[in-house]
Amino acid sequence: MEVNKKAYEAYVKEVTPVNKKLPNIIKAFLVGGIICTIGQICTTLIMNQGVEKDTASAWTTLILIAASVILTGLNIYPKITKFGGAGALVPITGFANSVVAPAVEFKAEGQVFGIGCKIFTIAGPVILYGILSSWILGVIAYVLKAFGIV
């Protein structure tokens, strides 16, 4: 072909429509904000029952995960993410969605090779690299403390 690949790539970029950033950022802020507010309401209500903050946070996390699991099962969570983008992907509810969705999808392939092998296809990298980066940061913190820098 006479058009070279670099020029074609630039041309394709030019003719491909892209998402409008500002409305997306506002939607993400709204959805993410609403999810976090619901979480805060849960924590406050639980703490009002005389539960300690750490325990109340754990319960809040559980409630949000359960809500996301149910909404994924009812096919509502994908609609929320479609509207809210990262606002719905980043909170714990998005993580729960990424675990439940493959579990539902691959159920037909069996308990072991279906659900067992595929459940973490999306969340797996987050878990692996999340643990790895926490470990690296832990080592850095340990070294800095040992030398009395922090």
Added chain:
Amino acid sequence: MQVGKASIKFEEPPVIESMASIVGKKEGEGPLGKLFDVVEQDDMFGADTWEKAESALQKQTADLAIEKGDVRKKDIRYLFAGDLLGQLIATSFGTVDLEIPLFGLFGACSTMGEALNLGSMTVAAGYADKVMAMASSHFATAEKQFRFPLGYGNQRPFSSSWTVTGCGAVILTKHRKEGIAAITGITTGRMVDMGIKDSMNMGAAMAPAAFHTIQQNFDDFNIDENYYDKIITGDLGRVGRTILLDFMRNKGHDLENIHTDCGIEIFDPDSQDTHSGGSGCGCAASTLCSYILPKIKDGTWKRVLFVPTGALLSTVSFNEGETIPSIAHGVMIEHIEN
């Protein structure tokens, strides 16, 4: 007769004597909704897995084409069929009960073009009196294989397409005076790779392949766009169409008014949220058998160049950072004067 570099002109053009199209609910709600033979409201097609659903879709469509054409199953000598799934499981499981000798084809979304190319060659050469060409795709099986589980929430870019749940089947028969339409020639595509890596912009990957095949068809037959009433690509979508028209314009061909794309015709992007358009083998196949062939039959269009386009990527090649090589097969379909 061999023509030019990559084409065949049939002295005795094979004739399409029957066609059938079955689609899912969403396709039924689209602009072509009323034209399909059957709109199945149950996307599972009565099966318990998505893959079995697609197989059932193929079986039903093949049966319907046989029934509509009033053809005996045993008279169909070969079946040329394919789908998008690994190892062609929708086709291999779906066509067991047909008991017709099978050539399973993979040309990604260009499969209907490949099936028509091979089917018409087989019939024209006298190796079969009747053959069937068929291709299917299913939104859920394709999403599962190529993208994300259905329940996973994510945002799709505007350049992405929506895999059609649908199947189209035609029965080709040796040359005669009556039928739905005649296949007068073919131009077989070759691999074209312009270095596009974005699997969410397959229109951009496939447009150069469509351009190449259309240009080859013009060169081989020594014709241009004025020969055709319509040039219809498979699933370039809106982004791909823009690119194809630009490429053709640079070569001095204005396709603005005679080009359309099955992916653009099958969905309404504003009300159906399908972004760039429909895609999948079933997109070109079901549009051919519901919208294009009837228009050729009634003479609205006398000559059509049907060009299904395929992006030949896999999840492995994509993850390994490879580009998306593409292909497009041209089929010259013409009106039969009675």
